[in-house]
Amino acid sequence: MSIADPxxxxxxxxxxxxxxxxxxxxxxxxxxxxxxxxxxxMLALWDRIVVWNEIPHYILPxxxxxxxxxxxxxxxxxxxxxxxVQITLMALAVAVVGGVGxxxxxxxxxxxxxxxxxxxxxxxxTPIVAIAPLIFIYVDSRIAGLLLCAWLVAFFPVxxxxxxxxxxxxxxxxDLFRIYxxxxxxxxxxxxxxxxxxxFLGGLRIAGGLSLIGAVVAEYVAGTGGLKxxxxxxxxxxxxxxxxxxxxxxxxxxxxxxxxxxAGLSFLSHMLLRKWHESALKRDH
Amino acid sequence: xxxVDKTFNGTVTALKxxxxxxxxxxxxxxxxxxxxxxxxxxxxxSDLLHPTSGRITWAGEHDSxxxxxVFQEPTLMPWATVAQNVxxxxxxxxxxYTAVRDDVLQALKLVGLEKFQNSYPRELSGxxxxxxxxxxxxxxxxxxxxxxxxFAALDEITRFKLNNDLLRLKxxxxxxxxxxxxxxxxxxxxxxxxVVMAARPGRVITELAVDAPYPRDADFRTSPEYAAFTxxxxxxxxxxxxxxx
Numbered sequence: 017m018s019i020a021d022p023x024x025x026x027x028x029x030x031x032x033x034x035x036x037x038x039x040x041x042x043x044x045x046x047x048x049x050x051x052x053x054x055x056x057x058m059l060a061l062w063d064r065i066v067v068w069n070e071i072p073h074y075i076l077p078x079x080x081x082x083x084x085x086x087x088x089x090x091x092x093x094x095x096x097x098x099x100x101v102q103i104t105l106m107a108l109a110v111a112v113v114g115g116v117g118x119x120x121x122x123x124x125x126x127x128x129x130x131x132x133x134x135x136x137x138x139x140x141x142t143p144i145v146a147i148a149p150l151i152f153i154y155v156d157s158r159i160a161g162l163l164l165c166a167w168l169v170a171f172f173p174v175x176x177x178x179x180x181x182x183x184x185x186x187x188x189x190x191d192l193f194r195i196y197x198x199x200x201x202x203x204x205x206x207x208x209x210x211x212x213x214x215x216f217l218g219g220l221r222i223a224g225g226l227s228l229i230g231a232v233v234a235e236y237v238a239g240t241g242g243l244k245x246x247x248x249x250x251x252x253x254x255x256x257x258x259x260x261x262x263x264x265x266x267x268x269x270x271x272x273x274x275x276x277x278x279a280g281l282s283f284l285s286h287m288l289l290r291k292w293h294e295s296a297l298k299r300d301h
Numbered sequence: 302x303x304x305v306d307k308t309f310n311g312t313v314t315a316l317k318x319x320x321x322x323x324x325x326x327x328x329x330x331x332x333x334x335x336x337x338x339x340x341x342x343x344x345x346x347s348d349l350l351h352p353t354s355g356r357i358t359w360a361g362e363h364d365s366x367x368x369x370x371v372f373q374e375p376t377l378m379p380w381a382t383v384a385q386n387v388x389x390x391x392x393x394x395x396x397x398y399t400a401v402r403d404d405v406l407q408a409l410k411l412v413g414l415e416k417f418q419n420s421y422p423r424e425l426s427g428x429x430x431x432x433x434x435x436x437x438x439x440x441x442x443x444x445x446x447x448x449x450x451x452f453a454a455l456d457e458i459t460r461f462k463l464n465n466d467l468l469r470l471k472x473x474x475x476x477x478x479x480x481x482x483x484x485x486x487x488x489x490x491x492x493x494x495x496v497v498m499a500a501r502p503g504r505v506i507t508e509l510a511v512d513a514p515y516p517r518d519a520d521f522r523t524s525p526e527y528a529a530f531t532x533x534x535x536x537x538x539x540x541x542x543x544x545x546x
Binding site: 186188189191192193194195196197198202206207210213291292293294 | 344347348349364365368370372374376378379380381389390392393394421422423
């Protein structure tokens, strides 16, 4: 090793390093460019198939027509979207409160966990489409029924992930808390909840998508129209009227909503964990 | 705290008839092979386990602030900054950060990490994390610090440095230390008493006094008396192993 002389030539990039830099560049652009390219190709293909085969728009509309419908029906679709989003977010909120609350209860008392955990699993594995009609028989309020359905689908990942997280606090740290005479509440607040945060956030991301699915499924089952109808009902209604372009437009809105929810929760997760958790760390090599 | 005295039998007899008198200011090493009950002894003293029989007593009153613990791993909370980690013993006693900030910063200063108070553990090296762990154990100015092979996972150079620092810190806060190790060299350099233990069942074989004066520095490591003590400790350990086998 020697001290760098200013007259020394700049450090050479060897073949490995150049290849690594090139890979990095390719990855940086490819991450956005490639999916965009696939989208363009698919849209063009879709359009050509419709045009060349002269498929009527009540069987398969071309992408142009779908886009047109999206704009033309925007007012109605957006209103429906807001209803669906509202149910989804409320269900997610209730899933978080219920899931975390139950998880805390479970970790505080082994007896409670043993008594109720099997039923949480049963609720989770029973298909929501099978339960939903019953719910709408017994629950008068339509909004409460929708919420209940969406919640049933969404709360389990929060519950199971948070329970796992609360139980996976470092054992030495637990000992340390005991040695310092920490109360149950202190151990929960300062040790178990922070340990559970990454697990909880993982569950939350899954729950976000599931609550949207739960809301849509519940709307299908609930069916009733009225003024406050969500996107799922709009899809059903458009189907009855053979308004296929509107079905596609509504479908696109639902998909985009799901992606936005996922991206938002991923961002939240990143912001909360970026300072300390392994999952948020970037590695150079 | 002069009379920690305990004898007990566990179900698999992790420790059999162990008696130990710890005097104020002692630096005691528990030296022995794996499975000799060194860590069990520490867990008993820290009240994480209770003796099957026998007693552990402290001279005078003591509370949670009288005991500091350092584990083999740094055992820091990854979501908390260095300063928040060191604050923990106070926090669990309901003391706000502002009330004890001076103590926290003082402890960090003693281990030479005051500049890193707002860093997160993952930004520190293994040796630095261990220093934070030591600062946390010392921050309440405990009467007794228990250390369970704290430097076993560190490289030799870092280990030497932390050994030197540990003696300096002990002198600075004037506590008693019980130090579990399986390194003969470490135990001779650090302690004034070495308790040699054997495995299956875990028990005390003998006790050696290392009556070289403190402060000890790098010169002590190369002195003939250090070599002599090391020799004696190695022989004692060898006997302990031989008996077990």
